[in-house]
Amino acid sequence: MNILDPQGPIAAANKTILIDSIAIMLAIVVPTIIAILAFAYWFRQSNARAQYLPDFAYSGRIELVVWSIPTLTVILLAGVAWIGSHQLDPAVRVEGTGSPVRIQAVSLDWKWLFIYPDQRVATVNSLTVPVGAPLEFELTSASVWNVFFIPQLGSMIYTMNGMVTRLNLRADNEGDVQGLSAHFSGDGFPSMMFDVHVISPLDFPNWVSNTAKSGAVLNADSYRELARQSVETGRPVYRLDDPRLFEFIATQQIPPSPGPTLKTQSAQSYLENQDAR
Amino acid sequence: MLGKLDFSAIPIGEPIPLVAAGIVLVIILAVLVWAGVKGYFPYIWREWITSVDHKRIGVMYVLLAMVMLLRGGIDAIMMRTQLAFAFHSDGFFPPQHYNQIFSAHGTIMIFFVGMPFVIGLMNLIVPLQLGVRDVAFPTLNSVGFWLTATGALLVNVSLVIGEFARTGWLVFPPLSELTYSPGVGVDYYTWSLEISGVGTLVAGINLVTTVLKLRTRGMTYLRMPMFCWTTLASNLLIIAAFPILTATLAMLILDRYLGFHFFTNEGGGNSMMFMNLIWAWGHPEVYILALPAFGIFSEVVSTFSSKSLFGYRSMVLATMAICIISFMVWLHHFFTMGAGPNVNAIFGIASMIIAVPTGVKIYNWLFTMFGGRIRFETPMMWAVGFMVTFVIGGLTGVLVAVPPADFLLHNSLFLVAHFHNVIIGATLFGAFAGYTYWFPKAFGFRLHDGLGKTAFWFTLTGFYVTFIPLYAAGMLGMTRRLQHYDVAEWRPWMIAAGVGTILLTIGILFQILQLVVSIRRRDELRDATGDPWDGRSLEWATSSPPPAFNFAVMPNVAGEDAYWTIKSKAKQQGLQAREPDYRDIEMPRNSPTGFVCAFFATVMGFALIWHIWWLVAVGLVGAFATFVAFAWRDHDEYVIPAAEVARIDRANLAERRAAINQAEIPA
Numbered sequence A: 001m002n003i004l005d006p007q008g009p010i011a012a013a014n015k016t017i018l019i020d021s022i023a024i025m026l027a028i029v030v031p032t033i034i035a036i037l038a039f040a041y042w043f044r045q046s047n048a049r050a051q052y053l054p055d056f057a058y059s060g061r062i063e064l065v066v067w068s069i070p071t072l073t074v075i076l077l078a079g080v081a082w083i084g085s086h087q088l089d090p091a092v093r094v095e096g097t098g099s100p101v102r103i104q105a106v107s108l109d110w111k112w113l114f115i116y117p118d119q120r121v122a123t124v125n126s127l128t129v130p131v132g133a134p135l136e137f138e139l140t141s142a143s144v145w146n147v148f149f150i151p152q153l154g155s156m157i158y159t160m161n162g163m164v165t166r167l168n169l170r171a172d173n174e175g176d177v178q179g180l181s182a183h184f185s186g187d188g189f190p191s192m193m194f195d196v197h198v199i200s201p202l203d204f205p206n207w208v209s210n211t212a213k214s215g216a217v218l219n220a221d222s223y224r225e226l227a228r229q230s231v232e233t234g235r236p237v238y239r240l241d242d243p244r245l246f247e248f249i250a251t252q253q254i255p256p257s258p259g260p261t262l263k264t265q266s267a268q269s270y271l272e273n274q275d276a277r
Numbered sequence B: 001m002l003g004k005l006d007f008s009a010i011p012i013g014e015p016i017p018l019v020a021a022g023i024v025l026v027i028i029l030a031v032l033v034w035a036g037v038k039g040y041f042p043y044i045w046r047e048w049i050t051s052v053d054h055k056r057i058g059v060m061y062v063l064l065a066m067v068m069l070l071r072g073g074i075d076a077i078m079m080r081t082q083l084a085f086a087f088h089s090d091g092f093f094p095p096q097h098y099n100q101i102f103s104a105h106g107t108i109m110i111f112f113v114g115m116p117f118v119i120g121l122m123n124l125i126v127p128l129q130l131g132v133r134d135v136a137f138p139t140l141n142s143v144g145f146w147l148t149a150t151g152a153l154l155v156n157v158s159l160v161i162g163e164f165a166r167t168g169w170l171v172f173p174p175l176s177e178l179t180y181s182p183g184v185g186v187d188y189y190t191w192s193l194e195i196s197g198v199g200t201l202v203a204g205i206n207l208v209t210t211v212l213k214l215r216t217r218g219m220t221y222l223r224m225p226m227f228c229w230t231t232l233a234s235n236l237l238i239i240a241a242f243p244i245l246t247a248t249l250a251m252l253i254l255d256r257y258l259g260f261h262f263f264t265n266e267g268g269g270n271s272m273m274f275m276n277l278i279w280a281w282g283h284p285e286v287y288i289l290a291l292p293a294f295g296i297f298s299e300v301v302s303t304f305s306s307k308s309l310f311g312y313r314s315m316v317l318a319t320m321a322i323c324i325i326s327f328m329v330w331l332h333h334f335f336t337m338g339a340g341p342n343v344n345a346i347f348g349i350a351s352m353i354i355a356v357p358t359g360v361k362i363y364n365w366l367f368t369m370f371g372g373r374i375r376f377e378t379p380m381m382w383a384v385g386f387m388v389t390f391v392i393g394g395l396t397g398v399l400v401a402v403p404p405a406d407f408l409l410h411n412s413l414f415l416v417a418h419f420h421n422v423i424i425g426a427t428l429f430g431a432f433a434g435y436t437y438w439f440p441k442a443f444g445f446r447l448h449d450g451l452g453k454t455a456f457w458f459t460l461t462g463f464y465v466t467f468i469p470l471y472a473a474g475m476l477g478m479t480r481r482l483q484h485y486d487v488a489e490w491r492p493w494m495i496a497a498g499v500g501t502i503l504l505t506i507g508i509l510f511q512i513l514q515l516v517v518s519i520r521r522r523d524e525l526r527d528a529t530g531d532p533w534d535g536r537s538l539e540w541a542t543s544s545p546p547p548a549f550n551f552a553v554m555p556n557v558a559g560e561d562a563y564w565t566i567k568s569k570a571k572q573q574g575l576q577a578r579e580p581d582y583r584d585i586e587m588p589r590n591s592p593t594g595f596v597c598a599f600f601a602t603v604m605g606f607a608l609i610w611h612i613w614w615l616v617a618v619g620l621v622g623a624f625a626t627f628v629a630f631a632w633r634d635h636d637e638y639v640i641p642a643a644e645v646a647r648i649d650r651a652n653l654a655e656r657r658a659a660i661n662q663a664e665i666p667a
Helices: A009-042 A059-085 A202-211 A219-224 A245-250 A263-274 B014-038 B041-049 B054-085 B095-130 B139-156 B186-215 B226-258 B271-304 B312-328 B330-337 B343-370 B378-401 B403-409 B412-441 B449-474 B486-519 B562-573 B595-608 B613-630 B640-662
Strands: A101-108 A111-115 A121-124 A124-132 A133-143 A146-152 A154-159 A166-168 A177-179 A194-199 A239-240 B585-588 B636-639
Touching: A009 A059, A009 A154, A009 B343, A009 B378, A009 B403, A059 B312, A059 B403, A059 B412, A101 A154, A111 A124, A111 A219, A121 A154, A121 A202, A121 B226, A121 B343, A124 A166, A124 A202, A124 B014, A133 A146, A133 A154, A133 A245, A133 B403, A154 A219, A154 B403, A166 B054, A177 B595, A194 A202, A194 B330, A202 B343, A202 B585, A219 A245, B014 B041, B014 B054, B054 B095, B054 B412, B054 B486, B054 B636, B095 B139, B095 B186, B095 B271, B095 B412, B139 B186, B186 B226, B186 B595, B226 B271, B226 B312, B226 B595, B271 B312, B271 B343, B271 B378, B271 B403, B330 B343, B330 B403, B343 B378, B343 B403, B403 B636, B412 B449, B412 B640, B595 B613
Parallel strands: A101 A133, A124 A194
Antiparallel strands: A101 A111, A111 A121, A121 A239, A133 A166, A146 A154, A146 A177, A177 A194, B585 B636
């Protein structure tokens, strides 16, 4: 999951900006740290050779320099930030080979549901994508916030109930990488890791047809069951009943998933009494 | 009768908090019994609990912060231990407990360690530096302190009765809404912070008024010590930002208690609004904590370099620039929410701009050292450690202000390492520097130097050994708030961070040892001069500890570095100061208002958390009645007669002269 070992163009571009920014800043930070330590050491009280300048409290030239150095650095970095923000806007399409793959990700408590509306299949905690193809993600949440993040493919993005965020990625090398949720979402949060299998474009249709043959069907009922609070250790796959499932979740036509019930009996009965009133 | 409360609220299944709380209760009881047997209660009531003296209140704030630092530190030790072991296993703490630990750690460290520490030091020192006798509203000051203590108490009560929030320290909805957090944890959080937030706000109003309206003769704005400037900036931020926090949490409370839909998933609620509002408070909060530390370092670097602060006006400008810009950057906390590139870029650049005045400050401290005669006493060690550490924290901070870089690092342990780097590096080091620097002023004797330096080296090393691995883990994609993990490449870094925590703990133990040893050897460490560090500002012009009225005669300020000027003039002209013209001094009377008010606020907060409505009424009416009783008071001041002032001042002056003459004989 090393972000310095990118497996796609977005992650590589993110990483370049990260390294460049560090390099630009190190150019002034390292001399500053050396100067701090050197001044502190040289001007120690016991050093008889150091000159004592009790009245050296202002110098216009030095002031000009100390305001200029950070200002110039920030101007440079601001350029990096401005250009980078526009080039790497998560909503911007990524070029790639082959037809784009649409993936609709829903964060559930506490697992990831990946819907492939065009292929009419869905998977949980496991994402399979063809190498080189543009990956167009639409994301939402069934309940609380999460963040969809595949460190080696780049840019993370929030998932929020009743809202849709967009993310475009591409995987350039076949193999497996891992993804996770990067926003705390409750007790099962650590289990929100998922596998990403990057396979050849030739194998992708096979994978789709194998998955579609799976017995389980994902419809509103099985979705409701899946969306209950639980941790999923397996990697279930589904045939998708209605390709509009994501839309129903995102527009709350399927209501947000329920939370836990109260731990203590008295608190539970107390609240129920309140509701009854 | 008792709302949601019954015996099942006591977490019998989780022995660790119960045992810990049991030990704390035993210690508190032992202290109470000891104080009772020794007959200290009347003294504690008269001189501390009901005191409206800014120095006493400042000391109590710092004491509260240090006690809570231990609590928050124990939370940190538990978290790092958990993560060092929770590889392919559940570790020591189940999620419902672990999630409380990190939520409590953040809440406590920000609200009940950082805030009271800096507010305490400001309370203690700012009136002295301004050359005045007290803050603008002494009784309000006491109320502010006790309401803060109420918040801290409620957070700790959650250990034993019920639970604390399991949502992270900023209780993001919808996770914190009733649907997903039906327990009382979030209610403990919101009510603690609503009550202590009022305390913080009145402290802010008080200190701003003090700096703006109460300064001694000749103390113009551009002669104020840097610490007063940063106090002003920090408290202006408190006044502007804390109402946002209070209002935001009030909306969350309405959601949870009365079925409103401000931030819920349903009913048109908008959880993104909470994120915006909480960070509109949260980012200024960072500077509320950091600016006073910058002020402390300005004082320390200048004093121990035996030079005036370099580029004073530039520093003032930088401070006020930070104060204003810090309100314009909150969106950088959620670049990954999917806002457009223009929004992200603009807020990213605004965040970088803050680095300019901050960088200027670093360079000005650097040039303050240039040409100085630097004495490496403990506070100066903290200052140099801070400068190096903070520069690194600044670098990583500007890095995450670049949106595309943040897309990889947001919410990761890299970010956790970054904000610990700046908060520990600036606020905590600053608090420790200020504590060591001003301790002799508050108590009349110094802290043991050797032990202080040992503590410094352990803390500094421990800091790097703990947080450099977290930077590395963040680079490996590890996110925060994980209760366990299965990724092998993260493990070594988690173990390393655990080792660092041991070093940090040793550092804290040395600080405790330093305090104990210093109290026992207080006669050796006594400072009769009132000016142990050859100081430059007015707090050193009076005795240590200062009399209740601070200055027998209000000092007259003729330039920057007020006391330095007075001292050099006295040395040049070689004259013993003339006997001043002593007058009667009016001082505010002690008042139990703050304590009683906070007692009722505690009752009310607890009752609100558990839905015990009749008790809520008792608390509310009690607190209001206390306030009304105070408003109807007849006498709020007492007079210290001129003769008494003269007696105290002559004794102090004699002691100082004796000490100074003694020092001059060998030379």
